[in-house]
Amino acid sequence: MNVFNSTTWLNVAMIVALGVVLFMGATTYINTIEVERAADFIVDAYSIREATRHVVISANEMETGQRGFLLTGDETFLKPYHDAEARADDEVERLHDLVGDLPDQASRVDALERLLTELEAELKLAIELKSTEDSLDQSLRNERQVMDGIRENVREILSYEEEAITRREDESRARLVNSQRFLLLGNGVAVVLLLTSMMVARSHRLSRDRAEKQLRIDQAELASVIDSARDGIIAINHDLTIRLINPSAAKSMGTSSEEAQGRSFLDWVPPHQRAIVATGMQEFSQRNDAAQAVQGGSCVRSDGTEFPYQGTLAKSSAGGDNFMTLIFRDLSETRAREEKIREQREILNQVRDTIIVCDMQDIITFWSAGAEASYGIPQEDAIGRKFDEVMTIRHAEENDIWKIGRQELLEKGVFTTQIAERNRQGKQVQVEHRRSLIRDEGGAPFAQLIIQFDVTDRVAEEERLRRSQRLQSIGTLAGGIAHDLNNVLTPIMMSARLIKRSKDNVNRLAETIDAAAQRGSQMIQKLLAFAGGQHPERKQVSIRDIIQEAAGILEHTLPKSIEVHVALNDGLSLVSGDATELSQVLMNLAINSRDAMPSGGRLTLAADNIAVRSENMSGDKSLSPGDYVRVTVADTGSGIPPEILDRIFDPFFTTKEQGRGTGLGLATTLGIVRSHGGDIQVVSREGEGTTFQIFLPVAIASPVPAETPSDVEVPLGHGESILVVDDESLMLETAEIILTNSNYHVTTAQNGTDAIELCRAAQQPFDLVVVDMMMPGINGQETAKGIRAVFPKIPVIASSGLWRPENVPREELEMDQFLAKPYTDEQLLRIVRETLDRSKPIS
Template identity: 35%
Template sequence: MKVLVIEDSPADVAIIRSLLLSSKDPPMELVSFPRLATGLEFLSSTPVDLILLDLSLPDSHGLESVQRTLAAAIANPVIVLTGQDDDELAAEALREGVQDYLIKSNLNQEALLRSIRYSVERKRSALALRESEKRYRLLEEASDTGVWDWDLITNKVYFSPTWKRQLGHGDSEVPNLFEEWERRLHPDDRPRTLEAVERFLTGQSGLFHQEFRLLHKDGSYRWILSRGGTLRDADDKPYRFLGTHVDITESKKVEEDLRRLGAAINQSAEIVLITDLSGSIEYANPAFEHITGYTFSEIKGRKVNVLKSGQHSRRFYQEFWKTILGGQVWRGRFINRKKDGTLYTQDATVSPIVGAGNRAAHFVLVGRDITHEIELESQVRQMQKMEAIGHLAGGIAHDFNNSLQVILAYTQFALRMFPPSSAGHEDLSRVVKAATRAADLTRQLLAFGRKSDLNIAPFDIEPVIKELIKFLEHTIPASIAVSSEIERDLPEVVADATQVHQVLMNLCLNARDAMPHGGRLLLKAAGLKVEAAPRVEGTEIADGDYVEIEVRDTGVGIPPEIQPRIFEPFFTTKEQGKGTGLGLASTYGIVRQHGGMIRCQSQLGEGTSFKVYLPAKPSRPQPAESTQSLEELPRGSGLLLVAEDQEPILQLTARCLEELGYTVLRASNGEEALNMFSSRADEIRLVLLDMQMPVMDGERCFKRIQAISPRARVVVASGFVDSDIRQHLNEIGVREIVQKPYRIPELARIIRRVLDSEA
């Protein structure tokens, strides 16, 4: 061991040399200098293991010598030698960093050698500790991990610079107190975190591992992950609690983003499916399970072709795989098969999930079930088609009405030529009856797809049922036997006969469809007095007299779970294209519009019964008025104006009115009628005005006539009058409307009633 002695007293140097050179453990080599400057100069060029420093030198004295030596001998242990027994000076020197302080008068070999050994060892340990701290500090900074060390005895806490920096503070800005850490805890996290500390320190938990929020200098809170352990004494009592401190705020944000994304995917109504590159299913969200019927555990690892429906060609799938394996996004429509075998349609987007090397590692499908939308679109198209057919049928029916008008009127003229009991009269009466039925059919065509204006009147239901049965016998399969049971002296039904015919037709056709392999169809009718009205789905009918009409089949029956929905618009169990879902809905609406009720009872495998309750009138039908002669009709006199663009109808109507005693002016369009009325307004007692005419239509002509003479009597004739049209005509001042094709008795009574009323 080489020892540098800086001592100006040769005698003291000699003593030190004699004490050290006799030591064999370890062997000593001494170099001495009388001045500090020369000693430090030697030190700068020659390494030594230890420095013995006198504090009273010619060129330096006291603490100055200590400070200069320590500055030059950073790695060397320094022992101070002094002739003064000064405790304060010794303490100052030790605080500066010397290893020991020896008084020359007390110096002996044992004390000197012991001091040297201890000084060298302490310096080596201090250097090692300093190096360890340096490495630890570098590691702390590199890992961005803060450190805390809580002395449980003094309650002081060491917070490392990184710990403070993570909260936005400099090294001197945070007091080293436990209360400082506690104060910074987020209020929501404080009870839970302090409880965890208490449990750990009392040995109730084996590991301290907590996440909590601490207050940052900028006022925000940072998420912290803290792990720690304790040092315990011989009694297993903790006296230090230390650990690490990691800012996980960004990780928490990512975690929250992932949680929101996961929640969005799980709660999404759209299918989300993830597969590997071969199409094996790796993930499916709850919407997939809800729509397809497969649970994730059932299809995990299976190929997506488990959903294959057979509705797409091989080329379709080839193009699909070619697109996504090429790294492109595929957008299109799939028809897939559910677990129960039913098909569903989805709009889908399939995208590659890019992984390492910018290559696709997975595929993600996002799909929306559009089966219901397609059904709605189909229904809308069907409704549009029906509306178009309705317009076409309306145009045909309007022209047909004009022809029927001529047939009915001239047939009634011809009836006058035959006695009531003659064969000719009977034949012509049948022509009138057939033409009247044809007029009813045209009204059905005109009402197709539009709100009908109910023509409610008492009528006998028995002929309607019998006529329907004759029709069914020629149109339904022979394997279905049709029969009827009609109560004798059945009261009249107070309803629109055409609408009731439509209701019974709808029910019978449904019954036919329910018996694909044959069966029995029964139509029953009976009178019923309701005193405690039966209730169906919250509806009721008033007490009174009704006719109960039952349509019963022996078909497949209606499943109980769908019976509550059978009257919903667009609900149908028939295959696509074989039903609109409007039949029973319109049937229900017609019956309720009449103040009646419809009930359904059905058993699977046994059949279905629909019972319709319609208001009744206990009287028999009156004789048909179609055969009433002109001589028996109300007659009159005076000048009438008839405006009609169809020449046969114009001449026919004028002839009938003339035979009833009136004088008739004829006009073939609205403008001609207006000119005639303008020139003879004081003479014309009544105007019969067709609504559809060229040049000027009936509505414009009516308004111009009203402008000329507000008291003018006008009867409007139209081929179709629904509730909307009737309301509109009433709003513009029309008081009487006759629907074409009208019969002469009906027209005669209306004209007489208008003429007899006050304007």
Template identity: 30%
Template sequence: MPSYNYTKKEPGEAPGKGGPAAHLTAPARLLAVLIVSIFSAELVVMIVLFLLKDLLHPLTVVLIDAPLLVLILSPALYFFLFKPLLSIVEERREAELAVLRERNKLRRYLEVAGVIVIVLDKQGRVELINRKGCEVLGFREEEILGKDWFLNFIPERLKAEVQLVFSMLVSGGADSDEAESYYENPVLTRGGFERTILWHNSVLKEGGRVIGLLSSGEDITERKLTEKALKESEARYRLVHNTAFDGIIIANAGDRIIDCNDSAARIFGYSRGEFIGIPVTTIIPEKYKELHRRGLKRFLETGESKVQGQIAEYEGIKKTGEIFPLELALNNFTLGGVIHFTAMIRDITERKKAERERELMQARLSQSQKMEAIGRFAGGIAHDFNNILTAIRGNAELAIEEIGKDDPLYSRLDGIITSVLLASKLTRQLLLFSRGQPFELVPLDMNKIISDLLLMISRLIGEEITISADLAPQVWTIEADEGNIEQVIMNLAVNAKDAMPEGGKLTIKTENIVLDEKSAESIPDARAGEAVRLTVADTGVGMSKELVSRIFEPFFTTKEAGKGTGFGLAVVYSTVKQHNGWITVESEPGLGTTFRIYFPVMMKKREAGAAHKDERSAPGKGEKILLVEDDPKVLDFTRMALSRHGYNVAAAGNAAEALEVFEKEKEDIQMVLCDMVLSDQSGLHLVDQLLEKKPDMAVVFTSGFLEASQRLLLNGKGYRYLQKPYSMLSLLKTVGDCFARGRD
């Protein structure tokens, strides 16, 4: 029987001191008090009866002795015996109720937990399992309790492995330190199916002796299936975030964390001891705190909540102050009439990162499609526009042949030809959006290109901006496409103009540079060797580091709506890369911007333009040419130019006419000069038909726009190609070279 220490001081007893029986237990003291009270009462009765012996009969004394004793003793018995006994019984009952409440509280926690909770004894028999565990396994609690866990609920192929881990954990020896506290394995359900569970194991001890194992398990079967599907469908665009336990937090109505699992503390960067007891607002970012307070107040007053019972995405703040995205499932329960809240937390940082990468890839794909559409549109414009330019240039050149240089019209006709050349460069620049225009890499003198552009740049940027050209003498030769380099310079000039709305200075500089390995390492993407450096600097508003990091992105612009497309610098960057060069940017707000572009030097340095010497071919000798061109003006110019220079021309305005002419004159026709795009069919298809009938004919194609794939096709078949707008000289040279090769 348990003993209770009765410590109440008797009246008159000095503080801190006791009587002779102060060391006795409560029951012993009560017995002593009872005996003393009886004897004291009896002594009082005896004294009274003795004093009244002369007045009372002896028989009367005997009869009133017991009642007097009871009358005197009753108050003492009540205060010193029965009342202390009642107090002891009440204290024991309260203690038993407290234990029962704690057990119920723990049971509630287990039942609302979103994970399996199971207790095994040292033999592996199930001593406890929560509702989640019963749901996952598909059995009732009474069907599980007492069963051998490994024999009944672990697949046969894994029994030995899982039991080995269990044995190491409960052994209590050195091996238990090496056993896995986090373990993943499948369990068998009632239907014979397997569910994959991620376990967190804790050894149970009593008096220093291991008595069993407590395990909490998360059913990750669906998560595993989802991860597998995501890996298969989004392997290139999505990162698979690490499998992690969900955090469980329990908070009271006072908005303090009163319990949590280790995962919750770990997610927020705390130890479990630090985490429990802190206000919930400690882990909520500032922008959500007021919303949280209002929501908690509304729920406590009305019972209404907009977030409980559903999964939503929010942000949390770690102990370090780092804000991170999380997935939250919030609910509540009442324990002992007191409202508590449970929160399931999942860190979704990796998932969000993967989603952002996928969105970026989708944006890049959308951008690529836009560029392709622009390219197709530009190609159509270029084809028609170059036909017009061909007719203008050709007729001007025919007119020049008919007059002398002293004629007043000569300079005007020459101006027309110069304007056509400038217009043709514009179409080439337009085609850069699609990269559909093949580069024509030739030896170039950077100084010459800049000198030719200075007048155009000065008119473009206005009188408020002064231009300084610092061109190095004897600058090395680079191999590049002239139109593309011109566009790079013009785009940088336009960019500088927009950066100096109040005027300023634009500096264009060239210099020969030799980079060693150490110097090349300090410049992004650079390579050691010789290069020509083009510098374009302005004294404009400058840019922040953040803007500098984005200026080469397509569609990115700092200009107002309608004043910029976001293509200019993107085209500059693309063009430099296609020429195997590299580019750097230096800028600070208020201090202007400097672009430095490096172009590798040709292996053999040559004077720019050395490869551009036109050689006039010998006139024709009456060779028969079938000319097929659906633009009447181009057809007329080309026929006249060839006829004037010794060739016999049979002209056709479409494929159908060409077939008719060919049938009549095929014995004499030695060459087909055909446009790639005809009104009734493809020029390639027409030529294939003609070559089937006469395979030894030379073939020259013309076009205002040619895809890179089409150029490869022509080269593969050995056909010559003449880009519109072509000059009369290039036309005669191309045709003459074909016949000269045939004669050789």
């Protein structure tokens, strides 16, 4: 029974032991399966973390590549950008596979994918904006926001995986404890050791794979950075052999990376420098310095040409191996550009005209020797400062021109004007100011070129040519003027003799004499102005009046076979200009029309208002859009042949016989019109006549001063003493009578010498001097100066029939008022009273 019981118990024990073994085996198997699942989960978790970090690394690399392109414009930075973009997409796909059974993580990965897609779009947009030179600020701010979103999303993914890893590790440790307890009853130790070995081996393998992969990535990144660098990079062993060379260095040295590796660096050093370079590099390798600058170095390319370089020599190490790294930049192109710029500067400095270059912030970057000579401002005092700041030193007027022309420069790309200024010798000169925009390859303006020419001689020559042409016109008009003057003198002579013989109708005859004299005075004034004796300032003038006056002269001047027809629209606008010059334009064209109609015809003078708009402009579009007065001069003459129509405005071009004209008429006409801001268009057909259309800009409206009524009482004197100086006895007698009858004490002198002696002999100073400016001997200007040497504060009224004050520099004028001859008694008395009242001291 004991045996039975022992056997039974043995069997039972064996069965129990077997059951225990099977239970322990099953339990161990189940625990092993769960442990492996936990291990796989942890591996996946680490893979998710690894893939997530790679997404961030790739995004940073994309941003870095993009930033490199934005900063340098070098498209080689886009290669690592595109590589990182591809890697980021791959890692996102990998994350989708890893989190397929994790809904929470899957939603985060979807959000990460959307943010990455948005980042890629913003990066591409910034690259496109860089290509078009548009603003990048908004795009860069969007990039930063997207990157912040990516980093926040990644933190959530990593936090989730960190918690999952911790949870799974806790579960694995609990199951391992249970396994240990069961294995203590049997073969648990072996199983635990086996499982532990498997886990350790698996963990080690995964870690090694990750390390190898990261090493390959780091090596690829380093190689990409080195290969894409614009600077040359050479790794040199201590024996001066080349162990690594990037493409930029190989290109500069005229070789390839494969050919250069293993050769001595001295092979690319000029022979006469090799000993010095070898000694210097050996000494550097033995010193404690981490790096040293290389200045003034030179290398020899494979074709034997030398090139200068500069850079840095640094100590490096890898895998316990020490070596030197030379980072350098080829200066050959830089030196060539600098030499070219220097040559161009020297060429520009040889030009006597003023040449200045400013950036778009008006900072002067170039100041030529011509500018230094013109303004007396050295280059070192001008370059680097604002243009208006430099110009304010001596030339405030030019500073104003600079501000006025800036808007036109930005709109049209060029601005041209003419200004008057004084040179370093104090002489007044005429300067043509030209300013142009300098654009880069993309068409964006980055600088302003200013060129100024002294055109004083050219302006004087143009004025001389105009005077010459006016004198030709005066010869043509002489017959008409003589006719009109005879008509003026005849009633004067007849009325004067009638007054001598009879006292009847004295008042009516005196009015006739006065009216005829007024008309003669106006004719003389117009003739003098047309001949160039006067230079009136530009002011608002009436085209209607100018055409009517011209028509009146032409009716007496042109042959009776030519009919003069005037057609003027109502409401003609005023123009800003010189009435004399505009009259000359009409006369020039009218004389040409007369020559084109030897057998008679019809001359039409017309004017109307016209609005020129950009959409209806034709031809060369020389007119700017705006409101104009159009003056038409048309004839029914022989017309202009087509082959010479384009040359009619050329100076000295004429089809007339020798002695019949110089060819200055139309050239002068075009110059006058364009100086008024207008232009001329001409239409002509042979045998049908010619039509000239003159476009003159409408003047800006301004208040018209009221005329002084003619019936106002003439002001009388208060016993003041007046000295009248004139070489004409009749002028002296008439002026003395008029002033004496108006309660003035009058003293007369027939020349400047007598006038000065009278002042010296006077016991009291005269109150006023009226002096003729054109006298034999001492002229009026010298006479006034001599009188003021005796009486410094005496007021002076200058008078002349030809001389005008605008022909004399203002600082040289010795006068307070000017009275043009001929003048009336009212005009004389008014200007005398006005001058005396103005010179009274304020009590």
